[in-house]
């Protein structure tokens with residue numbers, strides 16, 4: 001490389017960094033950087049009125065991870081933690097599964113319409129996607145409350161004599177999360193199906209495959225990247241959900257997000273809150289890595 | 303003599319390591335002031351690369367680019383009095399035709415009144431006065447091409463670079479624009495460096511042609527010289543159609559298979575070489591009398607002329623171009639035996 | 655897909671499911687809007703049309719206060735985020751890959767990958783320390799946090815627009831004597847503008863919607879509209895909160911429609 005070319009290349013690199021610098025500084029200050037401080041706080045001692053005392057203590061981590069140990073003497077507390085973790089994971093997985101089960105036919109339906117209908121349907125999916133999650137949760141709340149629309153309708157139709165108690169149960173949280181995260185499943189699924197060559201289907205039918213075989217052996221493998229993307233996009237925010245379980249689950253049906261918040265409110269245990277957050281972040285990172293792996297693998301396989 | 307543009311041992315390598323592509327290899331070229339110079343060569347031979355270095359969009363890996371004798375290799379494009387007509391036109395879609403054409407002058411900080419005047423003048427030069435307020439998307443391909451030309455001409459550059467400017471036009475429009483470009487160049491006296499891979503375009507328009515292949519400049523000269531005196535097989539083959547015949551050269555005489563002897567230039571290299579003869583210089587006559595014996599193959603009728611395929615004694619296939627006559631009486635029967643000779647001075651000895 | 659495959663568009667049950675999904679998606683929102691016009695304070699029993707909840711909500715000084723704060727934060731944050739995101743997009747798009755580009759992408763998209771609650775906790779801890787150290791309690795923290803998590807939302811449409819832009823245009827500008835700045839000012843920026851506006855609108859909506867991060871970062875008396883609404887929800891949702899929700903919903907729909915019109919022009 002000549003000097004001039006070398007200089008041009010270096011100028012290019014420098015301008016990339018210079019132009020990105022303001023964004024990176026802001027992100028470092030108010031997004032990425034604090035994550036490291038959070039990690040440090042998870043090893044400190046809780047202060048009496050919140051915050052921390054700058055003394056090393058592994059208690060917070062023991063309070064999260066090693067709480068599984070039932071011979072430890074503190075298992076009453078560990079039980080509560082375990083229940084919350086288990087509920088979070090269970091509800092998130094169920095939400096992911098159910099959004100997929102109803103999201104896949106929906107995405108398929110959209111992808112097989114004519115161009116104009118497709119654009120309209122996509123827009124209709126996108127509106128809830130961008131609508132305030134709080135408002136959508138409120139909307140669901142209005143429907144499933146004891147005096148809500150669902151019960152009022154069922155009562156007046158005489159289907160039930162007493163209101164169905166859905167609100168403040170796990171079921172309510174599950175319904176709410178399915179409702180608010182569904183667009184996150186449909187959009188990537190649509191993107192994957194849209195790339196799918198429908199003539200492959202005809203070829204498969206031609207070879208006397210049954211509908212079920214076609215779905216399993218032809219369609220699913222091809223739209224797999226979309227399935228993975230959608231699952232990740234639903235699972236991650238569901239696992240960290242705060243608003244939906246708070247409004248629909250009430251105080252008794254907490255998820256990790258609410259439990260974390262508790263440590264910074266009544267719990268006054270910042271290190272435990274920090275440790276739980278780090279744990280959540282680790283789970284999410286592992287899930288993301290799984291996603292990247294699976295996505296690149298299905299890429300290289302064509 | 304001071305040249306408008308000079309390239310001195312210019313090399314350009316893209317990428318590095320095992321991904322390195324040598325787009326230009328030690329190209330030296332000197333282009334005269336006011337000349338219509340054409341770079342001709344197949345796709346990927348480095349024409350655009352050379353043009354981009356003259357314009358300043360790329361810096362040479364080694365070697366220099368000179369403008370009026372001054373080294374401008376490291377000058378940024380906006381400081382070079384050189385403008386480009388891009389292959390894709392690159393018209394600004396958010397600006398009107400008028401604003402597009404006035405862009406260069408505006409960037410140079412010329413007063414508005416002067417810009418308006420120049421824009422009017424240049425637009426009338428390319429016959430687009432009526433379209434001044436349209437956006438580029440509202441113009442036809444040919445009109446967009448004229449806007450691109452007008453935009454590059456408006457700042458009155460010393461050198462105008464045109465990278466296959468006509469390749470997107472249909473044949474009729476293309477012919478029209480060829481004439482128009484030539485007229486403009488003569489009228490304005492600006493140095494044009496024109497890139498094409500269409501040999502006919504190069505031959506009809508240029509003062510001089512530079513033939514390129516695989517990053518090398520093979521031959522530079524006026525169209526006639528390039529056509530009649532190609533230096534090697536590539537140039538001969540790339541420009542027009544040519545018959546290649548193996549021969550042994552000694553003392554201004556080429557001996558071909560069958561023993562026929564042909565006169566060639568006295569300074570031609572001696573030994574075993576290939577000689578080149580254009581189809582229109584091949585004469586078909588009776589056998590004997592020093593002519594090369596040949597067998598007539600297929601004749602293909604092209605309207606004004608026909609191509610007669612012939613096979614020489616050693617199996618070499620050649621083509622002769624014959625004027626068609628109205629009656630078709632002169633059509634040679636397939637399989638008949640004839641004698642072939644070549645027009646005086648038409649036999650060219652190739653160095654490789 | 656001009657010629658739809660007969661079998662592809664008719665897998666049994668798919669259409670029914672899809673239609674049910676669309677109904678289920680819209681029924682709650684439509685009901686919410688509808689009952690914001692209910693004259694009674696029930697959200698299930700229709701007692702006649704009334705507009706009373708809207709002026710009632712607005713007459714609440716606290717609602718006005720938090721609305722104004724929400725809009726201020728969203729406006730400042732979206733402008734800041736869009737500015738830095740535009741610069742970053744210019745720095746990372748349509749160039750040869752440079753070292754560290756993956757790192758830049760990762761950092762810019764980080765707010766999308768890390769659960770909100772985790773970022774919220776980290777910010778709470780970090781900003782609490784700064785609050786103690788400096789004594790400053792103002793809106794700056796919220797604005798910084800919102801600006802940061804809005805960056806990817808502004809960045810993505812701008813980047814998409816840039817990538818679809820012909821690089822030769824800037825080369826042509828340089829050829830026509832434009833300096834780097836002039837080429838940006840007269841060619842890149844005007845062509846990029848729809849992307850920038852689209853990015854800014856997404857950033858605005860994102861900031862306006864945020865609950866979790868705001869909840870953790872805000873100091874006392876710094877409620878935004880969403881955190882105020884959240885605090886008002888006890889066993890039931892008050893009708894005035896319902897009315898505000900309906901209004902916010904309308905705002906989102908308007909912004910989104912504009913966004914789509916802006917980005918559609920590209921093709």
Ligand SMILES: Nc1ncnc2c1ncn2[C@@H]1O[C@H](COP(=O)(O)OP(=O)(O)OP(=O)(O)O)[C@@H](O)[C@H]1O
Nearest residue numbers: 316317323325344345346347348349350351352499
């Ligand atoms: N930016 C680049 N990076 C790497 N290689 C390049 C680059 N630009 C051109 N090349 C390579 O350099 C060689 C010459 O390219 P160039 O564009 O100059 O050819 P050209 O003669 O203009 O061809 P065409 O007639 O197709 O336009 C080609 O092999 C091309 O692949």
Ligand SMILES: [Mg+2]
Nearest residue numbers: 349350351465
């Ligand atoms: Mg080229």
